[in-house]
Amino acid sequence: MINLKEILDGTEKGYAVGNFNVHNLEYVQGVVEAAEETQSPVIIAITERPLNYYGIDYLINTVKAAEKNCSVPLCLHLDHGDNLDIVFKCIEAGFSSVMYDGSHLPIEENIANTKKVVEKAAEYGIYAEAELGKLQGIEDGKESTESALTDPEEAKRFVDETGIAVLAVAVGTAHGFYDGEPKLDFERLKAIREKVEVPLVLHGGSGVPAKSVKKAIDIGISKVNVGTELKVAFNQGIKGVWEENPDEIECTAIMGAAREGIKNKVIEKIDLFRSNL
Ligand code: 13P
Numbered sequence: 001m002i003n004l005k006e007i008l009d010g011t012e013k014g015y016a017v018g019n020f021n022v023h024n025l026e027y028v029q030g031v032v033e034a035a036e037e038t039q040s041p042v043i044i045a046i047t048e049r050p051l052n053y054y055g056i057d058y059l060i061n062t063v064k065a066a067e068k069n070c071s072v073p074l075c076l077h078l079d080h081g082d083n084l085d086i087v088f089k090c091i092e093a094g095f096s097s098v099m100y101d102g103s104h105l106p107i108e109e110n111i112a113n114t115k116k117v118v119e120k121a122a123e124y125g126i127y128a129e130a131e132l133g134k135l136q137g138i139e140d141g142k143e144s145t146e147s148a149l150t151d152p153e154e155a156k157r158f159v160d161e162t163g164i165a166v167l168a169v170a171v172g173t174a175h176g177f178y179d180g181e182p183k184l185d186f187e188r189l190k191a192i193r194e195k196v197e198v199p200l201v202l203h204g205g206s207g208v209p210a211k212s213v214k215k216a217i218d219i220g221i222s223k224v225n226v227g228t229e230l231k232v233a234f235n236q237g238i239k240g241v242w243e244e245n246p247d248e249i250e251c252t253a254i255m256g257a258a259r260e261g262i263k264n265k266v267i268e269k270i271d272l273f274r275s276n277l
Helices: 004-008 025-038 048-054 056-068 084-093 107-123 152-162 186-195 210-219 228-244 251-273
Strands: 017-021 042-046 074-081 097-100 127-132 137-139 142-144 166-169 200-202 221-226
Touching: 004 074, 004 127, 004 166, 017 025, 017 074, 017 251, 025 042, 025 056, 025 228, 025 251, 042 048, 048 056, 048 074, 048 084, 056 074, 056 084, 074 084, 084 097, 084 107, 097 107, 107 127, 107 152, 127 152, 152 166, 152 186, 166 186, 186 200, 186 210, 210 221, 210 251, 221 228, 221 251, 228 251
Parallel strands: 017 042, 017 221, 042 074, 074 097, 097 127, 127 166, 166 200, 200 221
Antiparallel strands: 137 142
């Protein structure tokens, strides 16, 4: 597994690495098969709830096993760790990257906690992502109704004071499904890009039109997070099996179709993010 900084190295040439949120073994296998087939690096990401469901040791060992059969870089990333306990636990357990999300806190507190994460990550030779600004929507089963776009000046202060390696920004996307087409604030993204030097992350990548994703990458987004579209692909895979044969009971057929759904969706995103070039 390689760390977040290394996996994003080169994205300034005009591509982004996909952060794919996983929930179980078939998700990991689908993401890794897509990475191998397209020869693209990928970030295997997980939030706290599915991590508790999966089991931290099971997950780490799955990714280690996947690595043996994989010729492209993989990064195992904690997504939206909103308390220091879970972030530190993942660092200590062997994740190659973590995100601390203190975006719900006042900026001073977000800065203070993020600094602790940066220091802890450095002890283990890895790097962290943090978020400034707030995204609406549902993530990890938690709904956020508040939205606050990232202020470019504040972003600079946040990066300077925390020493964070990678910054997640709020520029008009949301977690989960959209009602209507999301409108991204590209001028704001440009202003942030000019103020800070670290790689930038676009959360809420599901349902964003391809042309907007491409433009965001052209402006300087290095990592795009995708969760909801994978859940839909996984479920559609299973539904498809039962539509064809309602009596199907073989796990390999049912979960195999779900895995195939994940793989195909990840390939589609890798093509869009141009990380296979
Ligand atoms: P979506 O579920 O909207 O794709 O967002 C995923 C995400 O940002 C995970 O951090």
